[in-house]
Amino acid sequence: MSSLSYLEATVVGLLQGVTELFPVSSLGHSVLVPALIGGRWATDLDVSAPESPYLAFIVGLHVATAAALLLFFWRDWVQIVTGFVTSVRYRRIETTGERLAWLIIVGTVPVGLVGLALEHTFRTTLGKPVPAAAFLVVNGVVLYAGERLRRRRDGGVATATADAGTDESLARTPLARGALIGAAQTLALLPGISRSGVTMTAGLLRGLTHDEAARFSFLLATPVILAAGVLKVPDLFGPLGSGIHGQVLAGSVASFVSAYLAVRFLTKYFHTRTMTPFAIYCVVAGAGSLLWLTLR
Template sequence: MSSHLSCAEALIIGALQGVTELFPVSSLGHSVLLPALIGGRWATDLNVSTPESPYLAFIVGLHVATAAALLVFFWRDWVRIVSGFVTSVRYRRIQTPAERLAWLIVLATIPVGLSGLALEHLFRTTLGKPIPAAVFLALNGLVLYGGELMRRRTPALASADTGEPVSQEAAGSMGNAVDDRLARLSLPQGILIGCAQILALLPGVSRSGVTMVAGMARGLSHEEAARFSFLLATPIILAAGLLKIPDLFGPLGDGIHGQVLVGSLASFASAYFAVRFLTSYFKTRTLTPFAIYCVMAGTASLLWLALG
């Protein structure tokens, strides 16, 4: 891999991963499809379905960078959430919005964490191929559009229409008002929304997309659903990356440390600007453009690969 993945290619892949991880269009789906569509050495060297793939080790580094961007962007919010968790454990209570939100994130993360440990390798090696990824990407688009149709028929969460102003405190923070409304979700609702992330183990299905759809189905607004999806994604992306970081210092990482650094910097920067854009975008807009893109890109990729 190291002889074929240049720093320029690492830069492109890193920037793409940072954007597609947070946009509801599936980073894993694009990581599988892009090399296959380009063809040549990319199709053989950049293959995530290979059991011992250096490309997978490269992507691991990009995931850690993406999670770091989310932590930097929402650092004030994570200080509040972690503080809420500490006070909850210390005083054995779940009373304040910060304490409730902390436990919502903890409990909603457990199902996808266990599923990832049990199923990630199986799904990646059996389904992490171009044609299944193209099919799942198109299906992801249908899920996003279905979520929009369902949102129109779902009563808004009672706490979402209180008329409370949204704080504009810090760059990247959506404010305590949104956090407090999210904290009014019941624990079963939060766990159900978190479980939707399990579908993102399928290449082509977006973690942020299915989480948003699940949140909207429970009455969250687009802004609230996006906010919750980013908070839920941060520990999962970070844990998945850190779990496999040792691969980068073993045989799989030989000769690609420079590319990993370049790609990670690109991933960090693109993820930071992506979350900054999306937190603003979903205040007034919907998932429909992303749904259309996924259906068109998935269908076109499927036809190209099947007929090529």
């Protein structure tokens, strides 16, 4: 891993920050891009290799991505943490902050348990270019199907509005519904399936607007990707990270900047737009990658 270049680290960092939040799968792109470039990139950046230092590197970048989300939503997180403290202290779930805190908790527990049990298995067996490309196509189909079903349910009326997506509106979501939406994150353990994409789709199908679904998706993702990153950071300070600390820093800075810009863009985008363009991209990119990888 000492051969990891600053260019590779920076490109992967930029890619991680954007694709973690755009509904297009960060892990899928982390697997596919090096394989499509080939050569040294495919050798250096192999996520399925046993005890892969590249996996530790890209998951370690999650800390920077989560930091960008915490910075962007810092007011929300102050309210959520305060709400959790008051909820435990007074044994109630009444205020906006208290309801949001428990929505995040019940939505995070399923993916945490499944991730601890199956992450290694999924990564070693499916973290290869061809499965990642196939799942990217599936991700596009899921996004498009979610949009079609949402439109059919609402009679073709758009649900994304400029005044939606507030903490108050999200706090009205029943806890059981929040748990179902959060459980959709477990599908993102499959390379090519987007965490934000499946949670937004689940949110839309459970009655949220695009704006609300995106906001809830980003809030749900923050503790998950932060925990995943923190768990891998010690690996980067051990033998796996030997000789690449500078590259890790460069990748982290790139990931932080790109993630912050991505969430800033997407929170505005989903005021009035849908996931359909991302669905089309995933199907085209996934199918094109499959053709390239199998026919070259």
